[in-house]
Amino acid sequence: MRAETSAAVAAELIxxxxxxxxxxxxxxxxxxxxxxxxxxxxxxxxERARRFGLLGTKAQLAGGATDWSGYFGLTAQMxxxxxLILFGVVxxxxxxxxxxxGTAKDLMALPTSRAAIVTAKLTVALVWCLVLTLLLVIxxxxxxxxxxxxxxxxxxxxxxxxxxxxxxxxxxxxxSTYALVASVGRGYLAAFGALFLTLFAAQVVSAVGYGAWxxxxxxxxxxxxxxxxxxxxxxxxxxxxLAVTVASVGATVLWWERADHPR
Numbered sequence: 001m002r003a004e005t006s007a008a009v010a011a012e013l014i015x016x017x018x019x020x021x022x023x024x025x026x027x028x029x030x031x032x033x034x035x036x037x038x039x040x041x042x043x044x045x046x047e048r049a050r051r052f053g054l055l056g057t058k059a060q061l062a063g064g065a066t067d068w069s070g071y072f073g074l075t076a077q078m079x080x081x082x083x084l085i086l087f088g089v090v091x092x093x094x095x096x097x098x099x100x101x102g103t104a105k106d107l108m109a110l111p112t113s114r115a116a117i118v119t120a121k122l123t124v125a126l127v128w129c130l131v132l133t134l135l136l137v138i139x140x141x142x143x144x145x146x147x148x149x150x151x152x153x154x155x156x157x158x159x160x161x162x163x164x165x166x167x168x169x170x171x172x173x174x175x176s177t178y179a180l181v182a183s184v185g186r187g188y189l190a191a192f193g194a195l196f197l198t199l200f201a202a203q204v205v206s207a208v209g210y211g212a213w214x215x216x217x218x219x220x221x222x223x224x225x226x227x228x229x230x231x232x233x234x235x236x237x238x239x240x241x242l243a244v245t246v247a248s249v250g251a252t253v254l255w256w257e258r259a260d261h262p263r
Contacts, residue, residue, distance in 0.1 A: 004112050008120030012094070016124065021093050028086045029132045032078045033139030040071050040147055067151035068144055072160025075140045076167045076223035079133055083171040084199055084216065087129040091175040092191040094121045095182040095252075104186075114256040122179065122249065126172055133168030137161050163223065170219040170241050174198075176248040183255050215240045 016022055043066045098104040107117055140160075177198070182191035202217040206225075211217035212233040218241050221233050 004116040005119050005123070008112050008116045009123055012120050012124045015097075016128070019093075021090070022128070025086055025090060025128070025132055026135075028082075029135050030139070032082050032086075033075075033136055033143065036071070036074050036078055036140065037143035037147065039074060040066055040144070040149065044147065066149065068149045068153075068156050069151055069160065071140060071144050071149055072156070072163060073224050075136060076160070076164045077220065077225050079136055079164050080167040080171050080219040080223045081225060083129070083133070083168055084174070084202075084219075085195065086132065087125075087168075087172050087175045088178050088191075088195040090128055091122075091125045091178045092182050092188055092195065094125055095179045096185075096188040096191055099182075099186040100188060115253050118179075118249075118253045118256050122176065122252075125175070125179075129172040129175070130165075130168065133165055133172075136168075137164050140164070167219045167223045170222070170238070173241060173245040174216055174219070176245050176252065180248045180252045180255065183252055183259075212237045213240060215244045 098107060107114075110117075178191045178195055181194040182188065185191060198216040202211065202214060202220065205211050205214040206217045206221065211221050213236065215237075218233045218237045221237075
């Protein structure tokens with residue numbers, strides 16, 4: 001099984017290398033880093049923030065200040081809210097392309113097990129999205145240094161970077177749902193519908209005060225999107241994310257192993 005999975009991962013990496021999608025996701029994460037840096041640049045000067053109409057945004061930053069802690073908090077929010085879209089695109093492309101390109105039936109004819117194929121796709125998605133999250137941390141470090149933000153310390157760095165990476169990891173885990181929908185829906189359309197539905201639902205459920213128990217809202221709330229006054233997810237909220245992930249991965253593997261693939 002391990003050799004099968006390794007071979008399947010190698011095959012998936014070839015597909016990734018020959019596609020434009022990695023460059024699109026790189027552009028997306030770079031834009032997120034630049035936008036975060038621009039917000040901090042504007043908010044460093046109250047008059048500049050007033051001209052751009054961003055005074056209200058400052059109060060929503062972690063700690064309410066334009067320092068390293070606030071910047072890491074803003075970056076964590078981008079890694080979760082923007083990450084749900086960007087990471088969702090990665091997962092949907094990895095699974096949906098097989099049906100859109102008509103190659104799903106060819107995969108089924110290979111001696112590699114279907115479980116290994118699914119595992120390989122999810123592994124590539126996980127590594128791909130974690131690399132993007134690490135790039136976002138690097139952008140934050142570089143831009144924050146250029147802006148000469150206050151409040152630098154090793155503790156702040158470890159706490160801030162850990163917060164970004166944890167939020168990104170939880171977000172990637174939730175994107176396993178879109179792998180299942182892309183498989184059952186045999187393509188991109190249903191999966192993108194599910195992506196925007198969960199994104200919209202997370203906003204609505206958070207607005208009415210129940211986001212701490214809604215899996216797709218948990219990462220962004222942990223990152224501070226709702227502000228200091230919002231209810232923070234506890235162990236129960238994180239458990240819902242893990243439960244959705246395990247169920248989605250298991251259902252995806254089961255579907256690939258048992259479903260008929262006529263095309």
